[in-house]
Amino acid sequence: MESAQVHRYAHNFREVQQCTLLSIKTGGCSEDCSYCPQSSRYHTGLKPHKLMTKDAVMQAAKQAKEAGSTRFCMGAAWRDTVGRKTNFNQILEYVKEIRDMGMEVCCTLGMLEKQQALELKKAGLTAYNHNLDTSKEYYPNIITTRTYDERLETLQHVREAGINVCSGGIIGLGEAVEDRVGLLHTLATLPTHPESVPINALVAVKGTPLQDQKPVEIWEMIRMIATARIVMPKSMVRLSAGRVRFSMPEQALCFLAGANSIFTGEKLLTTPNNDYDADQVMFKILGLIPKAPSFTEEEAENCDEAVSTSG
Numbered sequence: 001m002e003s004a005q006v007h008r009y010a011h012n013f014r015e016v017q018q019c020t021l022l023s024i025k026t027g028g029c030s031e032d033c034s035y036c037p038q039s040s041r042y043h044t045g046l047k048p049h050k051l052m053t054k055d056a057v058m059q060a061a062k063q064a065k066e067a068g069s070t071r072f073c074m075g076a077a078w079r080d081t082v083g084r085k086t087n088f089n090q091i092l093e094y095v096k097e098i099r100d101m102g103m104e105v106c107c108t109l110g111m112l113e114k115q116q117a118l119e120l121k122k123a124g125l126t127a128y129n130h131n132l133d134t135s136k137e138y139y140p141n142i143i144t145t146r147t148y149d150e151r152l153e154t155l156q157h158v159r160e161a162g163i164n165v166c167s168g169g170i171i172g173l174g175e176a177v178e179d180r181v182g183l184l185h186t187l188a189t190l191p192t193h194p195e196s197v198p199i200n201a202l203v204a205v206k207g208t209p210l211q212d213q214k215p216v217e218i219w220e221m222i223r224m225i226a227t228a229r230i231v232m233p234k235s236m237v238r239l240s241a242g243r244v245r246f247s248m249p250e251q252a253l254c255f256l257a258g259a260n261s262i263f264t265g266e267k268l269l270t271t272p273n274n275d276y277d278a279d280q281v282m283f284k285i286l287g288l289i290p291k292a293p294s295f296t297e298e299e300a301e302n303c304d305e306a307v308s309t310s311g
């Protein structure tokens with residue numbers, strides 16, 4: 001398998017990054033993403049929650065760190081953060097504190113303006129997630145409330161602020177194989193390859209327009225991961241939503257094909273995920289090693305300064 005060769009050439013193939021994704025503000029989103037139970041337009045029975053308090057977020061980050069996670073990602077169901085100054089400032093504080101715990105920090109908060117990206121960078125953000133979801137051509141079938149170009153613009157703001165770009169997509173939305181190629185082509189021809197590329201298999205949630213989509217087969221997932229690995233050799237390719245449906249041998253094939261990152265923790269925003277203990281058993285059986293966090297020298301210095309001046 002060509003992707004396995006590329007993977008071994010560009011990475012330590014045993015190393016797998018463990019990220020934890022926490023929904024810090026859930027539901028009530030004004031967007032119409034057809035796959036998403038957090039959109040206020042669909043009746044999925046999801047209970048909306050306001051922004052979580054600092055104590056609750058720190059507690060979750062601590063627990064994730066203790067369970068071996070090295071990257072903590074906070075997700076908020078917003079179209080964007082414009083006009084949410086108080087909440088945004090709170091999130092900047094969360095970012096700083098989690099970074100000071102020695103974890104990589106990622107956020108996914110919707111569309112970002114240039115200034116907000118700069119502020120997140122200053123707070124110590126490692127990466128910002130904003131998925132392209134699918135190809136530019138298929139995109140209008142899935143979302144109508146924001147354009148593909150607006151998504152690309154957010155990625156530009158993130159990149160220009162010096163934050164790592166995390167961007168990938170979802171398969172199983174009813175797209176053609178060409179759309180999967182189109183998505184990977186767009187990602188691979190950005191000015192620089194995204195640092196991380198989450199590959200999600202749709203989790204069809206009752207009440208969303210995509211509730212009746214048939215589940216993605218493991219071979220489709222493997223093919224998508226393998227192609228992402230070949231066209232973006234150095235990126236972290238993350239086996240993301242839908243992993244809970246795959247057996248350990250199936251996940252092993254995904255790692256072999258080039259996946260080197262997973263989300264750990266019982267929930268992936270609002271849908272179920274594999275639990276920590278099951279993942280630790282899988283790491284042991286497959287001989288996988290947790291990837292240590294990595295920071296640029298500048299980031300490490302900032303963190304040392306923050307630690308030595310705190311308290």
Ligand code: SF4
Pocket residue numbers: 029030031032033036037038039076077078079110
């Ligand atoms: S994917 Fe994000 S932007 Fe779209 S409806 Fe869900 S929370 Fe809102």
